[in-house]
Amino acid sequence: MRQAHSPNADYHTPRIARMLAWCAVLAIAVILSAQPTLAQTEPSTSTDATTTADAPAATTESASRPRGSVTNLPIPRFVSLKANEANLRRGPSLSHRIDWVLKRRGYPLEVIAEYGHWRRVRDIDDATGWIHYTLISGVRTALVSAEMVDLHRRPLQTSAVVAQAEKGTVLRLLECERAWCRASAGGYKGWVAKTGIWGVYPAETLE
Known part of the structure; x- marks a missing residue:
């Protein structure tokens, strides 16, 4: 005995299969869209910027010196001029008068005080002034x-x-x-x- 053949059977079967396939694709899309997006992020430098810009190279003598209130680096410590030109101001802000202008990249300076983003430095001739921390480097000269x-x-x-x-x-x-x-x-x-x-x-x- 053979089962009677319906003329609409071949028409509906592939159509239903296509509908099921589309439903499966939509379901996967919804699941993927619900997943959290992962992005590589860099650690915040808002704190580290003021501590690493003038961080000195490794030294075995610095433990005996007091630490700065801003960077927790030794005070005093030697750094060098990063810029080709930098102003030494009377106080730790741009509103203070410029007392000295340094024009020698790599020139050694001694940090003797800290205040926010500013460092009070001294040169070989004992001239002192405040300089922004971005203008100095921990490179030793x-x-x-x-x-x-x-x-x-x-x-x-x-x-x-x-x-x-x-x-x-x-x-x-x-x-x-x-x-x-x-x-x-x-x-x-x-x-x-x-x-x-x-x-x-x-x-x-x-x-």
């Missing part, structure tokens, strides 16, 4: 304070001299031991005695 210093191959007075630097030369500090710092300037690298430079503390070691 030093100024040759002696008439002439030798850059040695090793941290020994008897070691070979690879270069000499005159008074006023800015050196980039690479590392420091108790009595010596490894520095670079003008394409030369060598060890210089701390006694001939300004920008590092006598007992400070820099890694």
Whole structure:
């Protein structure tokens, strides 16, 4: 016995299948649209900006110094000028008078106080003023304070001299031991005695 064939059966079956398929697609779309959107976000820098801009390189001597109320970094500490030109003001705001204008990128400065986004700094000649924290960097440099210093191959007075630097030369500090710092300037690298430079503390070691 054969089942009677309905002429409408072949017409309705694919149509129903198509409707079910569309319903399944719509259901999946609704589920996906309900899922939360994930986006990669960067950590807020509203707090870190004031603490990392002038953060010094790792040092083993800073633990003995008090901490700044704004950055929790050692006070005093050495930093360097990030900009090609910067104003030193009488107080910590743009409304205060400009006392000094610094025009030497990399020039070493000593932070001696903090207030909000401002740092009070001192230079080698004991001139002081307030500078915005974005204009200084934790990159360590030093100024040759002696008439002439030798850059040695090793941290020994008897070691070979690879270069000499005159008074006023800015050196980039690479590392420091108790009595010596490894520095670079003008394409030369060598060890210089701390006694001939300004920008590092006598007992400070820099890694």
